Amino acid sequence: MTNAIATGGLTKDFGAGRGIFDLDLEVTKGEIFGYLGPNGAGKTTTIRLLMGMIHPTRGGARVFDLDCQKQSVEVKRRVSYLPGDLPQLAGLRGSEVVAYVGGLRGGVDTGRVAALCERFDLDLSRRYREYSHGNKQKLALVLAFMSAPDLLILDEPTSGLDPLNQQSFYDLLAEVHAAGATVFLSSHILSEVEHVCDRVGIVRSGHLVKVASLDELHEIRIHHVEVEVEGELPMAALRAAGVEQLVCEDGRARFVARGAFAPVMTALAGSRVTNLTSHEPSLEETFLAYYEETETGADDER
Secondary structure (H helix, E strand, O other): OOOOEEEEEEEEEEEOOEEEEEEEEEEOOOOEEEEEOOOOOOHHHHHHHHOOOOOOOEEEEEEOOEEOOOOHHHHHHHEEEEOOOOOOOOOOEHHHHHHHHHHHOOOOOHHHHHHHHHHHOOOOOOEHHHOOHHHHHHHHHHHHHOOOOOEEEEEOOOOOOOHHHHHHHHHHHHHHHHOOOEEEEEEOOHHHHHHHOOEEEEEEOOEEEEEEEHHHHOOOOEEEEEEEEEOOOOHHHHHHOOOEEEEEEOOEEEEEEEOOOHHHHHHHOOOEEEEEEEEOOOHHHHHHHHHHHHHHHHHHHO
């Protein structure tokens, strides 16, 4: 079966260690694939290579078996692309932007556009320069979803969206996925890709370091937790739950929980919890902790 996306040794070397290097990646038809990494890891460079917007230093990429360089026009016909850096469209009204992009695609379903605008509460009569960052992002989502593409390539699609519109996006993504579309979603938010993706590729410093199922991805997740209880803290139960960096003072415990949170809740089940806060570190912090541990383990084995 033809993959939706396939790359072989794909490399774009900007010098000084910047770019994407020797990327071997396959995304199967019909899946939602998350492309996860800190800002600057090479996610947008990969997407621009897939879209034929920049030329690789070496290697190649194919979308539905079409060469992303030699057949870039054909690729664009089958892909809806949401860029991470939105274009500046100055005085054009939202409706004019929709009409222009729809014309490039050979027409647009006005009913579909109206439904999407209602869903995201977007006023197309306003000029682009009058839009907030969030409204510009909503317009970009309308442009990406107003056609019925075989593949959606979305670069940081929820940037600037409030939680309500983020949920509208997730619902819309589930609908197009159920209709058979493939989705390639780039993000630096771990919880986002966990929420919507079937598999995840993790890129770090320009290199693909892991392709993981969601179950494997849970191994990377960590939380900084602070909990306060009435009476004695269940220290033994927390240690048995596998928490790390456990510190107790003044009836309050601070610790790091890795992976699933259920064992922590089980450990606290017999206590009267008066306060609990959990903070998910940034992806950069999470990756740093995870890969430092991985590299240290590899050094120990040697």
